[in-house]
Amino acid sequence: MVVAIDRYVDGGWLMKPLVESALAMLRQAKQKHGDKIVYACSMGLQGMVLIDLIAKHELGIRVVTLDTGRLPQQTYDLIDVIRKRYHIELDVRFPDAEEVQDMVRERGVNLFLESVENRKLCCAIRKIHPLDKALDGMEAWITGRRRDESVNRESMQAIEVDPVYGRIKYNPMANWSAHDVWKYIREHDLPYNSLYNAHYASIGCACCTRAITVGEDPRAGRWWWENEETLAECGLHVSSIIRSQVEGELGEGI
Numbered sequence: 001m002v003v004a005i006d007r008y009v010d011g012g013w014l015m016k017p018l019v020e021s022a023l024a025m026l027r028q029a030k031q032k033h034g035d036k037i038v039y040a041c042s043m044g045l046q047g048m049v050l051i052d053l054i055a056k057h058e059l060g061i062r063v064v065t066l067d068t069g070r071l072p073q074q075t076y077d078l079i080d081v082i083r084k085r086y087h088i089e090l091d092v093r094f095p096d097a098e099e100v101q102d103m104v105r106e107r108g109v110n111l112f113l114e115s116v117e118n119r120k121l122c123c124a125i126r127k128i129h130p131l132d133k134a135l136d137g138m139e140a141w142i143t144g145r146r147r148d149e150s151v152n153r154e155s156m157q158a159i160e161v162d163p164v165y166g167r168i169k170y171n172p173m174a175n176w177s178a179h180d181v182w183k184y185i186r187e188h189d190l191p192y193n194s195l196y197n198a199h200y201a202s203i204g205c206a207c208c209t210r211a212i213t214v215g216e217d218p219r220a221g222r223w224w225w226e227n228e229e230t231l232a233e234c235g236l237h238v239s240s241i242i243r244s245q246v247e248g249e250l251g252e253g254i
């Protein structure tokens with residue numbers, strides 16, 4: 001786990017450089033890619049900061065979010081609040097209805113509880129495929145990931161290149177700590193998912209997300225019934241090579 005950099009200097013948190021650097025990356029990305037860049041927002045805490053920056057500074061970056069069909073009501077409420085508060089284009093994407101129907105007919109509505117393979121299939125159909133469609137034709141996309149979120153993300157670069165499609169991934173929040181994010185949210189009175197007030201640390205689909213207890217890894221609230229090796233990521237941010245391998249393997253059953 002990355003230890004958060006102590007930014008407490010001279011009696012104040014050094015938020016300004018963090019915000020300026022995130023903003024500079026967003027501006028540069030927009031300048032470079034124009035309409036061929038999109039922010040894929042998971043409606044998590046970093047998402048609130050990025051939406052605020054994009055809207056306040058009128059960066060003109062389109063925001064896409066995924067409605068898997070299994071989100072908690074609190075996330076839907078938040079999407080509504082965002083729509084009303086900000087004048088940005090919030091593009092909500094859905095899974096392909098036939099893919100979902102076929103999957104549920106063959107493997108059941110709670111298939112993800114039965115095997116890792118089923119869980120990955122469900123994530124592929126409800127998340128990866130709609131994300132792929134949203135990214136189709138894009139040169140670049142923006143994420144809200146932070147390095148200190150999990151062991152898997154410790155070595156994440158602020159700017160990455162997709163090895164298959166050559167698409168650039170910008171991670172303007174890579175250097176932020178959880179404390180930084182909360183500080184920005186509080187200082188700017190931003191909306192956020194109310195489940196964070198109930199000890200949720202990472203929020204996805206309602207059926208695959210739970211609150212965590214003191215000392216637990218923030219991502220322990222996701223797919224907690226699986227063993228540790230398979231816990232860490234939903235698949236949205238693994239490389240396209242791995243994604244295509246996973247989907248290739250899983251595609252046989254569809």
Ligand code: SF4
Pocket residue numbers: 068070112118119120122123124126127204205207208234
């Ligand atoms: S998080 Fe759970 S319900 Fe949501 S897509 Fe993945 S397996 Fe399916």
